[in-house]
Amino acid sequence: MTRPGLRLLVAQLRPHRRPFAALCGLSLLLAVPTASSGYLIGRALDDGFLTHRPDAGMFWLTVLAEVGLVSAILSRALFRPLTRIVEPLRDQLVTATVTAGLGRGLDEDSATPATDTLHATEWAETIRRTVGAILRNLHLTVSMAIGALAGLATLDPLAALIVAPCMLAALAANWALVRPALDRQRRQILAEEELAERVSLVFGARRDILACTAEEAAIDTVAAAVRTASDTSVVNARMGILRSLTISIGVEAGLLSLLFLAPWLIATGRLSGGEIVGAAFYVTMALGPALRFFVIGGGGWFVSLLGLFGRLEEVLPDTYDPGSKPSGTPAPPPRPDVTVDDVTFAYSPEAAPVLEGVSAEIPYGLHLAVVGPSGSGKSTLATLLCGLRPPGHGRVEVAGFDIAGVLERQRHRLVSLIPQEAYVFAGTLRENLAYLAPETTDHVLLDTAAAFGLDAIVSRLGGLDAVLPPGGAGLSAGERQLVALVRTYLSPGPIIVLDEATCHLDPPAERDAELMFARRPGTLIVIAHRISSAMRADRVLLVDGGRVATGTHDELLSTSPRYRELAGHWKGSHVETVT
Numbered sequence: 150m151t152r153p154g155l156r157l158l159v160a161q162l163r164p165h166r167r168p169f170a171a172l173c174g175l176s177l178l179l180a181v182p183t184a185s186s187g188y189l190i191g192r193a194l195d196d197g198f199l200t201h202r203p204d205a206g207m208f209w210l211t212v213l214a215e216v217g218l219v220s221a222i223l224s225r226a227l228f229r230p231l232t233r234i235v236e237p238l239r240d241q242l243v244t245a246t247v248t249a250g251l252g253r254g255l256d257e258d259s260a261t262p263a264t265d266t267l268h269a270t271e272w273a274e275t276i277r278r279t280v281g282a283i284l285r286n287l288h289l290t291v292s293m294a295i296g297a298l299a300g301l302a303t304l305d306p307l308a309a310l311i312v313a314p315c316m317l318a319a320l321a322a323n324w325a326l327v328r329p330a331l332d333r334q335r336r337q338i339l340a341e342e343e344l345a346e347r348v349s350l351v352f353g354a355r356r357d358i359l360a361c362t363a364e365e366a367a368i369d370t371v372a373a374a375v376r377t378a379s380d381t382s383v384v385n386a387r388m389g390i391l392r393s394l395t396i397s398i399g400v401e402a403g404l405l406s407l408l409f410l411a412p413w414l415i416a417t418g419r420l421s422g423g424e425i426v427g428a429a430f431y432v433t434m435a436l437g438p439a440l441r442f443f444v445i446g447g448g449g450w451f452v453s454l455l456g457l458f459g460r461l462e463e464v465l466p467d468t469y470d471p472g473s474k475p476s477g478t479p480a481p482p483p484r485p486d487v488t489v490d491d492v493t494f495a496y497s498p499e500a501a502p503v504l505e506g507v508s509a510e511i512p513y514g515l516h517l518a519v520v521g522p523s524g525s526g527k528s529t530l531a532t533l534l535c536g537l538r539p540p541g542h543g544r545v546e547v548a549g550f551d552i553a554g555v556l557e558r559q560r561h562r563l564v565s566l567i568p569q570e571a572y573v574f575a576g577t578l579r580e581n582l583a584y585l586a587p588e589t590t591d592h593v594l595l596d597t598a599a600a601f602g603l604d605a606i607v608s609r610l611g612g613l614d615a616v617l618p619p620g621g622a623g624l625s626a627g628e629r630q631l632v633a634l635v636r637t638y639l640s641p642g643p644i645i646v647l648d649e650a651t652c653h654l655d656p657p658a659e660r661d662a663e664l665m666f667a668r669r670p671g672t673l674i675v676i677a678h679r680i681s682s683a684m685r686a687d688r689v690l691l692v693d694g695g696r697v698a699t700g701t702h703d704e705l706l707s708t709s710p711r712y713r714e715l716a717g718h719w720k721g722s723h724v725e726t727v728t
């Protein structure tokens with residue numbers, strides 16, 4: 150199985166084969182100065198300073214300095230191929246993630262992009278910088294490691310054989326830690342995303358939080374996310390320390406083995422004293438830094454990079470191809486049809502299911518009445534339709550998305566639920582009515598209020614600037630429902646669910662309110678408590694004994710004894726004019 154993120158990373162870099170080949174060639178060229186450095190130090194000691202010939206020693210050191218100069222000049226050539234690989238990365242990824250975010254269509258009415266798309270555009274910049282840093286340093290590391298091993302082997306192949314196993318053991322230990330490190334890295338990214346999401350949610354809902362005196366709960370929500378983010382970064386940092394430690398142990402073990410065997414290597418004439426110093430130079434000044442960087446710098450960055458690409462893979466569509474040009478116009482947002490697919494829900498594992506194997510199609514624009522005996526599960530179904538609870542089995546999809554998995558802020562833009570107990574917060578009447586559509590003009594607010602029969606209350610209170618106390622004290626239950634109805638009517642959401650939201654209105658006021666919503670573009674789902682609501686709807690969904698049946702009012706009257714019974718009961722208990 151491909152490691153998450155690796156597929157996208159490889160796909161992203163594949164088109165740049167030629168600059169990569171140039172980088173590899175430069176790495177090999179740069180290995181030559183490193184390979185000669187230990188040898189030149191050995192010569193400076195053996196032929197110069199240790200044999201009391203400082204002029205010869207200085208000669209070899211001068212050659213070493215010149216080799217360093219050549220290496221610096223070669224390093225400059227690195228930037229051209231590097232730029233050709235790294236610079237297009239950010240543009241490609243930003244274009245792809247923003248296109249994917251728009252294509253999902255969940256934010257069409259919002260100036261704020263979805264959180265994951267927002268993060269993804271930040272990641273694209275981080276990825277560009279990280280890939281640049283990795284390639285620059287990887288190239289130096291490879292050249293240093295190849296040069297040092299070649300230099301050691303030139304002095305004496307045995308010297309390379311003494312050092313190499315320690316280095317390889319350190320690398321193997323680190324390789325074993327890559328997967329756990331990736332896992333911790335991913336957890337840290339997810340925890341940081343969750344924290345950002347919760348903070349923006351709490352700030353966005355600060356008015357509601359104050360109105361409900363839910364400050365402590367809000368603080369607890371954010372504090373829990375802060376704790377998780379902090380814990381995951383500590384665990385991630387510990388993993389980095391562990392990986393660093395394995396490399397230090399590998400390098401020190403290589404050096405100690407070399408020094409431990411030095412008397413024997415000198416006595417057997419395999420290496421001179423100067424060459425032992427040269428070999429130690431290869432280990433400490435080239436191999437050690439190369440490995441340390443490879444694992445801690447490059448390796449650590451590579452782990453971060455895979456983590457970021459892994460998340461990008463989740464944000465980008467499966468069909469994303471970095472080689473292809475963006476079409477320029479994002480796909481139109483999908484129609485917000487609702488699909489209930491084989492849904493079963495119980496309030497606890499021990500409890501009997503309230504809904505069992507329920508399926509229904511609610512196309513965009515439908516006016517649906519949900520009816521059923523008391524306690525049959527109508528409100529439960531409403532919460533599932535709004536994504537407030539996930540089904541135990543099955544799926545509720547809105548516009549093709551699993552609604553329970555959609556971020557809360559986006560969910561609110563798709564589906565609005567008005568419960569029986571209308572919510573009125575402390576603030577002016579204008580703020581209460583325009584809460585979900587702050588741009589609404591006073592003119593539209595007053596017209597809509599009048600259409601719902603709220604104009605008399607607006608006048609009684611003294612206009613839109615009238616200040617309402619918390620909970621709308623001073624307003625009757627019906628008046629509070631009217632405030633909530635007007636507020637939701639003005640919201641841009643395409644799907645409205647009224648869960649007995651008109652139960653405190655008299656039948657004519659309820660009819661007017663339902664007709665207003667029915668004329669509003671979008672889907673209307675009414676949990677009905679009067680037969681007239683069911684008769685006004687395009688279709689009726691009967692919930693009974695955990696199952697559902699659908700049809701028009703007339704169809705259900707002829708096919709469902711339970712519906713006939715319900716209709717008879719309603720007619721018997723209410724005197725109402727059916728429109």
Ligand SMILES: Nc1ncnc2c1ncn2[C@@H]1O[C@H](COP(=O)(O)OP(=O)(O)OP(=O)(O)O)[C@@H](O)[C@H]1O
Nearest residue numbers: 496497503521522523524525526527528529530692
């Ligand atoms: N939070 C809850 N925890 C446990 N059981 C619940 C919960 N809410 C509802 N129930 C139970 O689930 C069943 C369905 O309740 P629900 O409120 O969905 O029915 P309803 O058809 O809307 O009823 P009504 O018409 O009286 O409002 C009932 O037996 C109810 O007691």
